[in-house]
Amino acid sequence: MSRELYRVFIAVDLTDKLKDPIIRMQRDLMSAGVDMKPVEPENLHITLRFIGEISRELVEELKKRLSNVKYNQFTMHIRGIGAFPNIERPRVIWVGIEEGAKDLMNLHELIMKLTGDIGEKDERDFVPHITIARVKYVRNRDKYMKVVRKYESADFGIQLVDSIKLKRSVLTPKGPIYSDLMTIKLS
Structure with a gap:
């Protein structure tokens, strides 16, 4: 008898208002010749x-x-573009969190305390970000870097978490x- 497995994660969803400028940036990157798989708008989130x-x-x-999660609501400010492992050789392109990053890190720590013994172990440091694309290849580095410069300090907006x-x-x-x-409301 096989038992069904659930692939799960804990996340903060984004509002549609924040998604619109991110979708524009995804399109700009693709039209600059970045061979990438953009994250679908309905799937944009912070893990x-x-x-x-x-x-x-x-x-x-x-x-x-x-x-048992008890945490106060907070505001996060989405700003700028980055990439893992780095912006010159991107494998994953992300949008950063300016204000609210510390709260997201605190929430992550709280969640780890409550659930750390369940599921996969993650040895990497938690870096609050929104993955927007997985990159296969950058065909035109100059065009790509022009888009990066356009968005490097772009303000994508504010959201209440x-x-x-x-x-x-x-x-x-x-x-x-x-x-x-499950949805866990913050106080």
Whole structure:
């Protein structure tokens, strides 16, 4: 008998108002010759913790533990563009968080305290960011860098963070499909 596994993560969703300028930037990057897979608008988010594939029982345990999250609402300010491993040789292009980054780091630490023994272990430091694209190849470096300079200190807007979500990710050939398993309201 096979047990169904759930691929899950904990995230902050973005408002549509913040998504619009990010979508414009994705289009600018693609028209500059960046061979990339943009993150679909409905999938733009900030990952607080990727948990990986776990059983239904562990999902229920996660929900129980996450119901203990107590954190105040805060404002985050989305600004600038960056890339992992670096902007010259991007594999992942992201948008940064200016104001609110410390709160996101505190939330991440709180979530790790509550759920760190469930799912995948992540040895990397938590860096609050919004992944906007996975890059295969940059065909025209000059055009690409021109777009980067245009957006390096771009102001994408402000959002109130009033909840976090436990999300499920179902991988498909067209990209992941996310669904909310739980919403945790911040006070």
